[in-house]
Amino acid sequence: MLPLPRRRRFVAGLLLAPLLTGCFASGGGDESSDSAAGVRLKVALAFPPAENFSPYGADATLLSRLGVTEGLTRLDANGAAAPALAESWTRENDRDWLFTLRDAAFQDGTEVTPKAVAAALTRAAGADPVTAALSGVELTAEAAGDSRVRVTTADPDPALPLRLSSPGLVILSAKAYAKKDAVSPVGTATGPFELTKTTGTTAARLDRFDDYWGGRAQASGVDAKFIADGTARTNALRTGEADIAEAVPVSQAASLDKATRRETATTRTTSLLLNTGSGAFKDARTRAAVREAIDTSALAKGVYEGYADAGAGIYGPALTWAADKRVKPAGRAAAGSATGKTVTVATYDNRPELPEVAQVLKQQLEKAGFTVKLEVREYSRLESDALAGKFDAFVSARNTMLDTGDPVSILASDHTCEGSYNLAQLCDKNVDKAVSEAESVSDTAERQDAAMTAEAAVLGTDAVVPLVHQRIITGVGAKVSGVLLDPYERSLVGVGTRR
Numbered sequence: 001m002l003p004l005p006r007r008r009r010f011v012a013g014l015l016l017a018p019l020l021t022g023c024f025a026s027g028g029g030d031e032s033s034d035s036a037a038g039v040r041l042k043v044a045l046a047f048p049p050a051e052n053f054s055p056y057g058a059d060a061t062l063l064s065r066l067g068v069t070e071g072l073t074r075l076d077a078n079g080a081a082a083p084a085l086a087e088s089w090t091r092e093n094d095r096d097w098l099f100t101l102r103d104a105a106f107q108d109g110t111e112v113t114p115k116a117v118a119a120a121l122t123r124a125a126g127a128d129p130v131t132a133a134l135s136g137v138e139l140t141a142e143a144a145g146d147s148r149v150r151v152t153t154a155d156p157d158p159a160l161p162l163r164l165s166s167p168g169l170v171i172l173s174a175k176a177y178a179k180k181d182a183v184s185p186v187g188t189a190t191g192p193f194e195l196t197k198t199t200g201t202t203a204a205r206l207d208r209f210d211d212y213w214g215g216r217a218q219a220s221g222v223d224a225k226f227i228a229d230g231t232a233r234t235n236a237l238r239t240g241e242a243d244i245a246e247a248v249p250v251s252q253a254a255s256l257d258k259a260t261r262r263e264t265a266t267t268r269t270t271s272l273l274l275n276t277g278s279g280a281f282k283d284a285r286t287r288a289a290v291r292e293a294i295d296t297s298a299l300a301k302g303v304y305e306g307y308a309d310a311g312a313g314i315y316g317p318a319l320t321w322a323a324d325k326r327v328k329p330a331g332r333a334a335a336g337s338a339t340g341k342t343v344t345v346a347t348y349d350n351r352p353e354l355p356e357v358a359q360v361l362k363q364q365l366e367k368a369g370f371t372v373k374l375e376v377r378e379y380s381r382l383e384s385d386a387l388a389g390k391f392d393a394f395v396s397a398r399n400t401m402l403d404t405g406d407p408v409s410i411l412a413s414d415h416t417c418e419g420s421y422n423l424a425q426l427c428d429k430n431v432d433k434a435v436s437e438a439e440s441v442s443d444t445a446e447r448q449d450a451a452m453t454a455e456a457a458v459l460g461t462d463a464v465v466p467l468v469h470q471r472i473i474t475g476v477g478a479k480v481s482g483v484l485l486d487p488y489e490r491s492l493v494g495v496g497t498r499r
Contacts, residue, residue, distance in 0.1 A: 277425030285336030316469025
């Protein structure tokens with residue numbers, strides 16, 4: 001690799017622009033129609049930052065969708081690992097992988113070096129709680145020459161290149177880790193847009209990073225506003241206060257012109273997760289009663305108005321290989337009585353269909369004999385309680401390929417004894433064995449087969465009731481092009497996104 005050329009930065013003028021506050025409108029200079037400079041994009045997002053933009057939790061995807069952060073690899077359209085900050089990689093043996101870095105710079109002007117990359121991965125590996133992509137994985141990294149990094153796992157990990165594409169394993173400069181107990185992506189990432197200012201959980205300002213290795217972005221920056229209410233997000237697009245609105249509610253889809261409405265099949269599955277650790281659903285027979293009481297087709301046709309398919313499993317039809325490989329769950333308990341059992345079902349309102357899903361579930365479960373209490377909050381105010389098992393059941397819309405792009409990894413993080421996102425508090429030796437066996441498989445087709453066997457083991461516990469497989473609706477202004485409609489929901493704004 002040639003020596004890194006001297007870099008110049010051009011964002012000084014952008015940093016002087018006024019901070020986004022109550023609305024999307026920016027200062028006059030930012031709305032320039034000069035095609036060379038580009039105009040700023042106004043984006044309405046559903047989920048506010050929950051952890052001060054830390055890349056190790058729910059905010060990781062937020063940073064990725066806004067084009068701020070990158071990892072060594074990324075997912076291509078087929079879900080395979082593709083080059084990002086790493087140009088190429090080789091597997092040296094069962095546990096060691098060697099990644100060759102491209103010529104790139106951090107947004108603070110420092111170089112992306114093997115030492116910096118190794119430090120970033122080491123910090124991610126030591127995060128507490130562990131980032132979902134590393135659930136059950138011990139990882140170390142070290143510089144291996146002028147342009148290479150060696151990544152080693154304690155156990156063989158055939159999916160490591162996929163795992164390193166995770167939004168939770170992004171590479172930041174040394175400045176990001178200046179504080180022992182916090183990680184800051186502000187001005188320390190490598191993507192085409194630099195996070196420069198934030199306004200709590202209401203708004204964020206991003207400016208174009210002119211030295212981005214992948215080319216200069218066509219938009220001069222992004223003004224992001226976090227609007228939990230789906231109707232308000234849709235109205236922002238309709239009135240021109242937003243150029244892009246994510247997660248348009250199905251109830252609002254008809255209010256948008258066809259030209260501004262984009263429908264994308266995704267790997268997101270909405271499920272009912274039953275708390276197997278305590279309460280009524282510790283009993284497998286009571287969980288079976290829930291499974292038999294739920295009519296998923298009513299949810300797909302009613303709540304989602306046809307923008308979803310009835311739940312078939314943890315993996316949905318967006319993964320075209322899953323249907324032909326699905327294994328029928330075995331060993332399910334017979335349904336017990338629901339009479340006299342009071343349960344609390346929780347969900348969040350950032351995805352506007354979920355409270356309605358919970359309401360329909362309440363009706364279906366009460367018809368079966370349960371007494372049901374609903375609890376609905378914003379996700380950031382709910383997650384810690386859900387992870388702690390404080391609810392009997394939780395309605396969640398989870399992208400099964402989000403964390404790693406590997407079908408096995410989602411099972412490890414969400415459904416094993418040591419899983420970092422185990423909302424069902426599931427700890428079943430048969431599930432852990434099936435997932436462990438799947439994790440050891442290298443061949444892609446065989447790994448998919450093993451994932452489906454493990455899926456059947458999870459479903460056999462009735463800890464998870466798949467409800468629907470979602471299609472998402474993105475609102476895109478008539479003058480906007482280049483929006484990244486990603487079925488994995490990792491990307492939204494990129495180099496070619498413009499107005």
